[in-house]
Amino acid sequence: MSLLRSRLGLAVAAVLAGLMVTVGGVAASGSAAAASPASAERYVIPKGLKTHKVTASALRFRAAPAGWVKGLLYRGDRVFIRESYVGSPWVKVVVVGKSQSGIRHETRGWVHRQYLRR
Known part of the structure; x- marks a missing residue:
């Protein structure tokens, strides 16, 4: 049981280490794409379509x-x-x-x- 707990603890620690940590709006680690979630919501108006x-x-x-x-x-x-x-x-x-x-x-x-x- 303790072996399972230690492996589970290591797996959780590895997952948490891979997550982006944000402090005060500044990304401490992670990819550049994940650093700006607001840009994912931006809607680009297709060119050539009428308004x-x-x-x-x-x-x-x-x-x-x-x-x-x-x-x-x-x-x-x-x-x-x-x-x-x-x-x-x-x-x-x-x-x-x-x-x-x-x-x-x-x-x-x-x-x-x-x-x-x-």
Whole structure:
């Protein structure tokens, strides 16, 4: 039993030694790819695809369809439609450039399709 415990302890120590340790936001060890988890969430807008303009004077930018409001998009703000569903008035969009209300570039959210035009 003690042999099993010591082998298990060594295996756990080896796994923990291989993990990235982060102290104060700075990676102490690990690969460069694992050092920036925020970059994995970035959405790159494909080149050549058209964006849509907001036509409403103020459009609620939501976290989910009919969800809480993350901010407002104003007439002229540009978005890229990422997802849409047949029969649903809601579309998932990505903000292109900084919006007039300060929503950052590449922020994802949901808006009502009626207020977007090419």
